[in-house]
Amino acid sequence: MNARSHQRVPGATDTVTPRQPRGQERVITGNRQTSWAFADAFVAEDEALLWARDRARDAGLRSVAPSTGAALRLLAASVDAKAVAEIGTGCGVSGIHLLHGMRPDGVLTTVDPEPEHQQFARQAFRACGFASNRARFIPGPALDVLPRLADSGYDLVFCDGDRLEYSDYLAESLRLLRPGGLVVFEGVFASGRTVDSGPQPTEVVRLRELLRTVRESPELVTSLLPVGDGLLCAVKR
Numbered sequence: 001m002n003a004r005s006h007q008r009v010p011g012a013t014d015t016v017t018p019r020q021p022r023g024q025e026r027v028i029t030g031n032r033q034t035s036w037a038f039a040d041a042f043v044a045e046d047e048a049l050l051w052a053r054d055r056a057r058d059a060g061l062r063s064v065a066p067s068t069g070a071a072l073r074l075l076a077a078s079v080d081a082k083a084v085a086e087i088g089t090g091c092g093v094s095g096i097h098l099l100h101g102m103r104p105d106g107v108l109t110t111v112d113p114e115p116e117h118q119q120f121a122r123q124a125f126r127a128c129g130f131a132s133n134r135a136r137f138i139p140g141p142a143l144d145v146l147p148r149l150a151d152s153g154y155d156l157v158f159c160d161g162d163r164l165e166y167s168d169y170l171a172e173s174l175r176l177l178r179p180g181g182l183v184v185f186e187g188v189f190a191s192g193r194t195v196d197s198g199p200q201p202t203e204v205v206r207l208r209e210l211l212r213t214v215r216e217s218p219e220l221v222t223s224l225l226p227v228g229d230g231l232l233c234a235v236k237r
Helices: 030-042 047-058 066-078 093-101 115-127 142-148 163-176 190-195 202-216
Strands: 083-087 107-112 135-139 154-159 177-186 220-225 231-236
Touching (some): 030 066, 047 093, 047 115, 083 142, 083 163, 093 154, 107 142, 115 135, 163 177, 202 220
Parallel strands (some): 083 107, 107 135, 154 177
Antiparallel strands (some): 220 231
């Protein structure tokens, strides 16, 4: 042990907070939950978004949190997105946020197995003032539709479909994205179950596998954003 190891930092107290071990998640405290609530309220949503949220609630669908929507706007703007693919249209909440962040001439291609939900999204997009040619709606299962989309034709792919298929979405997304493009996965916290040490259902096991795959991939630059139910983001090198 060298002499430097005995030196005290000026102003330091005897109480030392243990360093968080690498790869381990910190406990979610009440203060953090309050911060998340503040983030949700930070960006106000308009009437069209609230209408879309109500339709999703009536249909028993989950919508992205307001803070997640704000993050999607930011991410779409950060890559100057002209072409975005969305897996899971829902009733249009996430699509509205993405369109707000995209270029004015950008086109959102959104995929969902339920055409009825997509009709609600059409109405919501129209109420927001988006021209009909700003969105392309493709009904059908994601894994049937995605192989038909163009290689390297997208700036951003947003995945909010079947959690059991997320690893397959990743493979398709890497094909769809241009270099420098961004893939984003919603709901990777699984309401806290992803970091729970107890036995978990297959969906959570698959999410953990996805997190490991993305974090360890040499062709991705990744970050996990603590907004909503967790937003996993990765840039294709």
